[in-house]
Amino acid sequence: MxxxxxxxxxxxxxxxxxxxxxxxxxxxxxxxxxxxxxxxxxxxxxxxxxxxxxxxxxxxxxxxxxxxxxxLPADYEPPFExxxxxxxxxxxxxxxxxxxxxxxxxxxxxxxxxNPQTEDYANTEPLVIYASSSEWKWHFSYPEQNIETVNYVNIPTDRPIEFRLYSYGMMTSFWVPQLAGQKYAMSDMTTTIHLAADEAGEYFGRNSLFNGPGFEAQQFEVQAMEQAKFDEWTQDVKSTEPELTEQKFNELLNAAHVGRESFSSTHLSFSPAPASHHDMMNAESYNKSKADQTGNGKLNIHRHTDSH
Amino acid sequence: MSFDAIFAPLSEPMVFGTFIGIVVASLAVVIGLTYFKKWGWLYSEWLTTVDHKRIGVMYIFVAIIMLFRGGVDALLMRAQTAIPENGLLNSAHYNEIFTTHGLLMILFVAMPFVIGLMNVAVPLQIGARDVAFPRLNLLSFWLTVAGAILINVSFIFGGSPNAGWTGYFPLSGPEYNPGVGNNYYAWSIQISGFGTLMTGINFITTIMKMRAPGMTLMKMPMFTWSILITSLIITCAFPVITVTMAMMTLDRQFGTKFFAMSDGGMDMLYANLFWVWGHPEVYIVILPAFGIFSEVIATFSRKNLFGYGSMVAAMVVISTLAFLVWAHHFYTMGHGVLTNGVFSITTMLIAVPTGVKIFNWLLTMRHGKISFTTPMLYALGFIPIFTIGGVTGVMLAMASADYQYHNTLFLVAHFHYVLIPGTVFALFAGYHYWWPLIWGFRLNEKLGKAAFWVMAISFNVAFFPMFILGLDGYARRMYTYSAATGYGPLSMVSFIGALGLAVSFILVAYNIYYSFRYAKREGSDPWDARSLEWCVHTPAPNYNFAVIPTVTRLDEFWFAKKEGRDLQAGKIEDIHMPNNSQSAFWQGIAMTAWGFFFVWAEWIPAAIFLVITLAFMLYRSFQKDDGYHIHVAEIEETERRYDENGGLRGAK
The missing domain is CATH 1.10.287 (Helix Hairpins)
Known part of the structure; x- marks a missing residue:
């Protein structure tokens, strides 16, 4: 039994x-x-x-x-131990x-x-991408290429990627199970997650930290492609997609859900990322970062939206 | 507060149906009590009693009612996710349900059940006639009920909390959650937390000051030890949640910015404070479980507990570590290698004392004579299933690996594997085990065992698939998923398991009815047990012990039985007893109303009920109530009647 x-x-x-x-x-x-x-x-x-x-x-x-x-026999009495x-x-x-x-x-x-020097690719300069969440969307800003995407992110293979995470509003968790674990994205501090892809392919990513009615749909796709293809794609975005204006960015922030979008500039110039943990420990840099952020778009909050 | 806002949730058909159900059931209870003229009896014998045994029974009654409410939540969640893109619940409704499921199961099922069992058993185990502060004990109970009422009315009046049982900011803050739902959350935890804190103080005092002569600390039964340590944890941890909930209320209702995203507020602070209470809280519900299993395993192996000293030491170590591990709930918040490493190690270290306990239980059974009674089955089911919960806990403790488990069904599976075979099995073991103390007969064993088997098997069917789903990338708290994810089949298996669990709980409830109807009355000590609570008559008289026994060693009662000694032999004297307390009951009602109006920011009625509450406390401060005496003649008469009915003390 x-x-x-x-x-x-x-x-x-x-x-x-x-x-x-x-x-x-x-x-x-x-x-x-x-x-x-x-x-x-x-x-x-x-x-x-x-x-x-x-x-x-x-x-x-x-x-x-x-x-x-x-x-056991009926008269068995257990000993004292x-x-x-x-x-x-x-x-x-x-x-x-x-x-x-x-x-x-x-x-x-x-x-x-x-370790910022991701294993196997220690001698390659990491590509920095800012990933920020707002309501149930993800924004990806490429400072080096000066392009920005929404709800999808393309990365080159065989190169370490440094994602700097923060949030416009609710705490979220950036998770790509096949490439790395997860890290929180928060409104007042930038966190960092390192990853690299060995193979080209499409990988599933999502916010794993519950953040209200639209949570289930807050997914994104990571497309890993060879460096040459990646360069081609960035050129393409730069030449064909519109610039991301402050007004457009605020519109995006205020939408509950949007599809995939691409832009030929980033929001970092008018709405910079919050301080890193290191800077937060220093009053001067912390205050400066807070002052920079006051210009950030004010969120229109979707309280009772049922997703889909 | 407008009527539209108050009754908004009723526009939802499912909520409306439940509301009608509650109204009909309440009417049935009211009509029944009136018809059988039981109001006076209910009020004077139960609602205002200060008898620790009856307070214990009321706690357990509340816990079982809440178990059914929380269980329905669970069934709805599993039904919604049983198939991909199911439309049974929408996202808003699902979010409320998993929030109240967590809150209810921890704070209004596990906690009152634990406190109920400790009320029933601890004074009897240490040879006391009541707890140190009987009246405060009743007030604690009514404050727990007040919290339970607040959280349960929320889904009809204004909407339930919906930010998860952890209530993280900024999601639960005023920007994202402007309704009353999360005010209910704060006030429900706050008011029931006052009650729990007072219970902690009450039991520390009881155990430290009211033990029978000769019972030194190291001669206490293991359950009493576990409650002493639990009470210490309660007393250290609950003030933290009191302050945190006060800050939440200030943020939500008075515009402060403790946890806000702007003006220097810090949302991460809330997560830290919550888990500084929340992790010790886990041990508050698991340590008593360890105590119960220690009693049950020793009794049904007919052997003393192996390694008593190391069992006590293990609990002390666990209680200390409990306060040093809170950050493992958010390894992913961006701490460095050092912080995450330290918290990983402290967390994994908890496995060491827990392992010591498991092996001590196994060695208690070795050379024993094991009988498979219902309580023992729960204890035996606990060991293999809980160990899975334990080892997955160690896996989760490894911060790096947690980057993959965090916020997934793997985590959900882990903590159910700890809380169900740990706490829930223990609560049912203790409930079956101590039942005869209160009622004078045992619950039906056949039904009890059937319920256990259905529960143990269904539990694994419901929760094991979640480990696999979690490793396959299934994030917790999603109200649905697409068919392409492939989560469908295992989610369906899990739903079937949940149905099985529902069946097992219905069997447990049916057993109450069945046993009241058919079980035969038995004398004292039906299990042939070891500790002092079994040397009283059953059902235990209100004064517990006619003569307080003197203790010389652990398991005194067991050895007294062998030597043919009557522990209660001696001269019977007048017994001093506390009076019932009406004001504790009414103060509980006043505080429920106070909480309700505070939730709705209706300041005038809230202030009135606050004044009433303070008036009750003031009245109590100046009240001269010396209790009453039960006289020798009456005690002798009671004892004689027990003896005539065959309720011989310790005879079996």
Missing amino acids: RKKVLILPIVMAFMALVLSGCEPLMVFDAKGPNARTLSTTILISIATMVIILLAVYIILAVVLVKYRASK EGNRKLEFVWTAIPIVIVAFLSVVTIWSLEKVE
Whole structure:
């Protein structure tokens, strides 16, 4: 009877694999060095945890089989057992060792994914893209190319990308599972997330932090393409798309949802990003950043909109 | 406040239907009470009682009602997401439902259930006749009810909170949430939080000052230990949420900018403050669960608890670490490697004392004589399922990996794997285990076991798929998803599991009816248990112990039984008892009204009810109420009647 509970998770895991059609889960289907580091970290932790689960399950199964009342003589009286120093030491020490091991793995992987010199592409100059959210949209500004897109972002492959994140309004979380993890975008501080794509392709990205009625639809697409194609695309945007005026940008901010859009200039000149964490710790630069931002478009807030 | 605004939610057919249902049910209760002339009985025996056992029963009653409300929320959520692009709920409605689901389950199911069980069991376990402050205890209960009423009326009057149970700013701030929904959130937590804080102080005092002679700290039953530590955490953590909710109210209703996006406000501050309370809160609902399992496993293995000292030490370590891990709820806020690294390590360290406890329980069972009663089944189901919750907790603790799990169904699966087999299983274990103390008979075992099996299996069916969906990029709190994502089949499996969980809770409820009708009365100590609460007559008399027992060791009752000693032998004396309190009940009502009008910014009635509340407190400050005595003759008569009915103390 007890075994049912024990084998249940295994059966479920198997079922899940069958149901998901054996396609790798998004988090494990990494297409860049940082996502791969995270996926490796997760697999290491799963492997470690399976050992612990097995230890507990085996002891539980043995105890339940051997010491059930129905298997024991009627006059059996369990002994008094105070405890066992040696055993207690063992099961304190082993978990400490495991925690120490996983701590090392954590720091190792944190160092890797937080490093501006993204692994494998350490000698390449990163491309800086500002990603800002407003209501249920994402704005991507390319200061180097001086172009801006809405709800999609194209990046060159084999080059580290530094996304600088902030928000016009609600706190959101920028997440591209196949290329990196996630980071919050907030209204009063810029955060940074690093990633690089090894392969050309289209990757799913979204805001993962609940932020009101239109939350579900706040997705974007990351298109990774070879550098030459990327350059071609930026040239194309520069020559064919309109400039992003302050008025147009405010219109965008005030819309609940919009489709994909492209512009041949960015909003950074008239509505700069907030201070970074480092600058926030310094009163002078913090105040300056706050003063710069007062010019930001005032949001028209969509309170009771049902999305779609 | 206009009537249009108050009744706006009723334009929604589903809300209107529920509203009619509530009105009809309330009418039925009122008519029933009037017909059977039970109003006086209800008022004097229950609503104004200061008897810790009855207060405990009322807490548990409220918790079970709220469990059904929160459970319906859960079913609606799973039904909505069972198939892609489902139209059962719209996004606004879905957002309200997951917000109230979280809030209700934590604050108005887990908390009152835990507090109910500690009310029932702790004074009896330490050989006391009541808690240290019986009247305050009743007031705590009514404040919990006040909070529960506020959160439950919100969906009819003005709209429910909709910013998640965490209520993060700026989403819950006045710019994005101008309605009353999140005012209800603040006031519901605030008022019930006062009650919980007072409960914490009450139980620290009770346990520190009212133990039976000879019961030193290290001879206390493990459940009492867990409640002492829980009460300490409550007393340290709840002031933080009190201040945070006050700041939220000031921001929302008085235009301050603590958490605003402008004028120097900081939305991140709210997330920090919330989790400085919120993480210890998790341990407030899990440590009592550990205490319950310790009692149940020892009793049904017929063996003393293995490694008592390390069990206590483990809880002390957990309670300390509980305050050092709050930032792991937002690793993704942009901290550096150092901050995230430190919080990862403190978080993972919690696995060490928790592991110690798991192995101690396993070793308690080794060499034991295990009987599979309903409470024991819950304890045995807890170990394998909770361990999955525990190890996924360690995985989430690794800050880098959390960049992928954060805000996904993986996280949702993890905390349900901790809270359901941990807290919910423990609450049901304790509820079945201590039931005879109050009612004098056991709940039906067949139904109890059936409910357990349906619950344990359905739980895994409902929540295991979420681990996989989370790793496949499914963000939590989405009201729908497109078919192309491929989340459909597993979401359907999860919905089926949720239906199974609903069936199991209905079985638990049906068992109450069935057992009241058919169960036979039994004598004391039906489980052949170990700790002091079982040496009283069952159902326990209002004075608990005719003679306060003297304790020389842990599990005194067990050894007394073996040696044939009667722990309550001795000379019976007059017993001093506290009087019932009408003002605690009415103060609770006044504070509900105060909260309600404050939510609606109706200052004149709010001020009136605040004055009434203060008047009750003033009245109490100068009240001379010395209680009353139960005289020897009456006690002897009561005891004799128990003995005649076969309720022999400790005889089994």
